[in-house]
Structures are given as structure tokens and as C-alpha cells.
Amino acid sequence: AQSVTQLDSHVSVSEGTPVLLRCNYSSSYSPSLFWYVQHPNKGLQLLLKYTSAATLVKGINGFEAEFKKSETSFHLTKPSAHMSDAAEYFCVVRKVDDYKLSFGAGTTVTVRA
Amino acid sequence: DAGVTQSPTHLIKTRGQHVTLRCSPISGHKSVSWYQQVLGQGPQFIFQYYEKEERGRGNFPDRFSARQFPNYSSELNVNALLLGDSALYLCASRLTGGHREGNEQFFGPGTRLTVL
Numbered sequence: 001a002q003s004v005t006q007l008d009s010h011v012s013v014s015e016g017t018p019v020l021l022r023c024n025y026s027s028s029y030s031p032s033l034f035w036y037v038q039h040p041n042k043g044l045q046l047l048l049k050y051t052s053a054a055t056l057v058k059g060i061n062g063f064e065a066e067f068k069k070s071e072t073s074f075h076l077t078k079p080s081a082h083m084s085d086a087a088e089y090f091c092v093v094r095k096v097d098d099y100k101l102s103f104g105a106g107t108t109v110t111v112r113a
Numbered sequence: 114d115a116g117v118t119q120s121p122t123h124l125i126k127t128r129g130q131h132v133t134l135r136c137s138p139i140s141g142h143k144s145v146s147w148y149q150q151v152l153g154q155g156p157q158f159i160f161q162y163y164e165k166e167e168r169g170r171g172n173f174p175d176r177f178s179a180r181q182f183p184n185y186s187s188e189l190n191v192n193a194l195l196l197g198d199s200a201l202y203l204c205a206s207r208l209t210g211g212h213r214e215g216n217e218q219f220f221g222p223g224t225r226l227t228v229l
Contacts, residue, residue, distance in 0.1 A: 036220075043117070044156070044203065044220040090155050099146070099207075100169055101218065103155030 002027045002093045004074075006104035013081045014112045021076040021107050023091030033074045034092040034101070035065055044090070050074060061085070086111045115140070117206050117221035125227045126194050134189040134224045138206030144168075145187040146218060147179060148203040156203055162187055163209070191226075199228045 007022040025031060035047040048059025055067045065076045074091060091104040118137045126132050138145050144163040148156035158171040162181035176192045185206075191198055205218040 041222070043222040044205075046217060046219075049217070092155075099144075099161055100158045100171070101146075101148075101156075102158070105153075105155050 002031060002095050002098075002102045004033075004091045004093045004102065004104040006089075006091050006107050008107050009105065010108045010110070012110045012112065015083055016080050019076075019078040019081045019085065019109065021089050021091075021109070023074045023076065023104060024072050025074060025091070025093050026072065027093060027095065029095050032094045033065075033067060034094070035059065035063070035074075035076045036090045036092055036103075038088040038090065038106075040087075047076070047089075081109075081111050083111050083113065085109060117204055117219055119202075119204050119221040119224050121224060122222070123225045123227075125229065127229050128194055128196060130194050130228075131190065131192050132194060132226060134191075134202050134204075134226070136187045136189070136204030136206075136221060138185050138187070138204075139219055142206035142208050142219075143185050144207040144209060145181055145185065146205045146207070147187070147189045148205065149173070150201040150203055150223070151197075152200070159189070194228045196228050199226060201225050 003026045005024045033050040036044045038044050047063050048057045050057050050067045058064045063078045089107045092101050094101050120135045146161040147159040150156040159173050160179045161169040165181045179189045181187045201223040203223045204221045207218050208216050
């Protein structure tokens, strides 16, 4: 079975400082990994995805994530946080030949002015 | 272009009642999936439909059912509502039911169901 663990339920950063959201995955097969963002009263938006190509994946809005197989991690980073980054972030895994997405519990990001 | 649309946006029901939630996929998308997101948790997979057939089901009781129509829109039905069914119900659409590159899921804004 596929699963993800988001290591921080809440992250608070100052505007302009780096953001790090940590995610470890468990998968019996080579997985596809995703990060989604959910703003209040909005649908889930795909930030980026890893599908066995480059291990460093660049996404929208300046976010990127690095797939580390040896550490079974897929941490999300952004060099400089913006107030609009305040939202809920989900790390998601999908088995390569499957359709079902398995979500982590989420990390709430707050950005201080 | 219209994204995935869901109706209603909010709904309040009482225990034991029945509810129907609706989803219209992105134009041209033939696969619809449903997810339940309880407050404070990540979404949980309920169903996937492709070409009007159920292609997958999550760990949910038989009180949950769904169907997909010829125009690829979908309904999620929940019978005998329980307090624990209170959640945000998300619909996602994909181009097809396969797994090839680019066939990602696009989510709607969800329907917030409150069971009293």
C-alpha cells in the first residue's frame, strides 16, 4: 500500500524567508508523487509532480521538490515565502499503474508579515 | 475555460437523511473521482468512474454510491447520513482512466456537507 507522512502539521514563516515542508512516503513500487495546495474555500491545485524523470522538480509559484529515494522523502521548498502562500499543503502518492491518490494529513502554512 | 464544477456548494442535512452531490467535469474529460475530506485531514478516495463504469472504490460503506451519466457528469449519493459524514466532498476529473503522463486530476471546489 502507498502512504505519505507529512512531518509537520503546521509551519509558520516570515514573509521573505524560506519555506520547507517535509514529506516521507512509503511505497512498494516506484511511485508518482505530488504536492497540492488548498486555499480556503478553493479546490485543490497541483503545485508539482514527480514521475521518475528528474529528481528535482520545479512547480508553479516558485516551489520545487526533490525526490530522494534513499531517504524516501519528497520535501517541498520555496526560497522566499509570500503572503499568498498561506494555505494547506498536501503531499500525495500514487502507484505508477494506479489511479487512486493517497493524501497526507496536510501541513498548514502561515506567513507572518 | 470552465473547470470542474460542483453543486451545491454547501448543504445541511439531519441524521438519517439522504443526499445527492453533483459534479461536472472539465469539457472533454471522461473520468471522474470522488474524495471525502474530513476537517483537519487529507482527502480520502471514495470512487472513480470512467466511461460510465465504476473503476475503483475506496474503503467506504455501501451507503455511499455514485454514477456517471452519458455526458460524463457524476452524482455521489449518501444514504442514512451519520454525523461522521460531515465533510468536504471533492470531485476530480481526468482526461481518461489511464495513467499516462499528463493525465492528471483537476479538482473542483467541493461541496461542504454538514450533518446535524
